[in-house]
Amino acid sequence: MNNNDKIYIAGHRGLVGSAILRKLKDKNYTNLITRTSRELDLKRQADTERFFDKERPDYVFLAAAKVGGILANSTYKAEFIYDNIMIAANVVHSAYRYGVKKLLNLGSSCIYPKSAPQPMKEDYLLTGLLEPTNEPYAIAKIAAIKLCRYYNEQYGTNFISVMPTNLYGIGDNFNLQTSHVLPALIRKMYLGKCLHEGDFEAIRKDLKKYPLDGHDVSRMTDMDIEKKLATHGIKTVSSPDAAPVTHRSSPARHPSRSASCASRAFVELWGTGKPYREFLYVDELADASVFLMENYDAAQMTIHGSRVMDNFINIGTGEDLTIKKLAKLVREVVGFRGEIFWDASKPDGTRRKLLDVSKIKSFGWQPKISLKEGIKRTYEWYISGK
Numbered sequence: 001m002n003n004n005d006k007i008y009i010a011g012h013r014g015l016v017g018s019a020i021l022r023k024l025k026d027k028n029y030t031n032l033i034t035r036t037s038r039e040l041d042l043k044r045q046a047d048t049e050r051f052f053d054k055e056r057p058d059y060v061f062l063a064a065a066k067v068g069g070i071l072a073n074s075t076y077k078a079e080f081i082y083d084n085i086m087i088a089a090n091v092v093h094s095a096y097r098y099g100v101k102k103l104l105n106l107g108s109s110c111i112y113p114k115s116a117p118q119p120m121k122e123d124y125l126l127t128g129l130l131e132p133t134n135e136p137y138a139i140a141k142i143a144a145i146k147l148c149r150y151y152n153e154q155y156g157t158n159f160i161s162v163m164p165t166n167l168y169g170i171g172d173n174f175n176l177q178t179s180h181v182l183p184a185l186i187r188k189m190y191l192g193k194c195l196h197e198g199d200f201e202a203i204r205k206d207l208k209k210y211p212l213d214g215h216d217v218s219r220m221t222d223m224d225i226e227k228k229l230a231t232h233g234i235k236t237v238s239s240p241d242a243a244p245v246t247h248r249s250s251p252a253r254h255p256s257r258s259a260s261c262a263s264r265a266f267v268e269l270w271g272t273g274k275p276y277r278e279f280l281y282v283d284e285l286a287d288a289s290v291f292l293m294e295n296y297d298a299a300q301m302t303i304h305g306s307r308v309m310d311n312f313i314n315i316g317t318g319e320d321l322t323i324k325k326l327a328k329l330v331r332e333v334v335g336f337r338g339e340i341f342w343d344a345s346k347p348d349g350t351r352r353k354l355l356d357v358s359k360i361k362s363f364g365w366q367p368k369i370s371l372k373e374g375i376k377r378t379y380e381w382y383i384s385g386k
Helices: 017-028 045-055 070-075 077-097 132-153 179-198 200-209 222-230 282-295 323-332 358-362 371-384
Strands: 007-010 059-062 103-105 160-162 166-168 233-236 266-270 279-281 312-315 339-343
Touching: 007 017, 017 282, 045 077, 045 279, 059 077, 059 282, 070 077, 070 132, 070 266, 077 103, 077 132, 077 160, 077 166, 103 132, 103 282, 160 282, 166 179, 166 282, 166 371, 179 200, 179 233, 179 266, 179 323, 179 371, 200 222, 222 233, 279 282, 279 371, 282 312, 312 358, 323 339, 323 371
Parallel strands: 007 059, 059 103, 103 160, 160 312, 166 279, 266 339
Antiparallel strands: 233 266
16 A cells, blocks of 8 residues: 555444554555445445445455444344445445455454364364354354455455454443443443442543433432442442342352442452453554555465465454453453452353464564553543543
8 A cells, every 4th residue: 555545444433443544644644535324324335336436445444343242242133244244245345346456354253163273263264153142243244254255256356354353442332231341341340440439420420421321410319320330230239239149159258238338339240251352452453454455465365275265364462361360450450449240140152262363473463562551551541531
């Protein structure tokens, strides 16, 4: 890519798209095209083709998607598969039809089978059953990979895909109903910290910016707020249904009902905390994506020994940790001094999801930001109110 090439970032206001936009600006790319979902609905084929016909971008970063955690994936199954398939189909086809030089499609590590060997290599795709809790989203992302591959094979396009591990960072979604695990942990720990300290002014400020269930915080008393937080697992011993849910094999010490206001808050988290997850700071993904767009074509990602492979590559750290250890790390960064309890009646999801990143490392790229540093940057951005 040259600095004056026309580059379209689809989904520029999302977690990934905004990080790619920042990276491109940092590298002095000046001819950047963006559209909000209100300005351009990528689910509509005619609108998408009209946009590509008018703008004729040279390069495309396809970061637009409907995303969410276990709860969102389980609740909005039809939306997750429909929206993501339509976006991918319309953008990939329009990129081919209107002469895009190169396209980078952003996927997800959920494309791999639930029982895939660890760490997961690119050639494990479609070798087993998917994790049921995110199957609709995974199928849509697999379809996008295959679209890129078969357009390359039939039409000679230069479309590549990257499969990042679990992402977090500046611009993340902190809605407790739809967020992924790490931003949800950050927000729960922060609100737990405020509740622990009796700081309802800070809680009100947070709920005004990120409302819970659409409630207007200006009309809520402190007791109303405490009740609302309790429905999301942020509780005190005086909250309704406040008894913590613990894993059977690990009985927990309940907070004392005689404790002061500054020592009685706790948070409940889904599952057992035993699954392992890998996390990548989103600016690292942006760096890897721009690196690949600048240096590697689809043909260079295709051959693996004597096999013809899909044109995609894993992006991650190659390191993981349990959700329980992650929660403790977030608790340390945030400074929450209350207790953590685990609701084992809720799903854990896949037992382990670790990517094999030997391929991207062989291309000369590897991450630089540690998990603790990334969490710190994300938390500081979150509480800054930006």
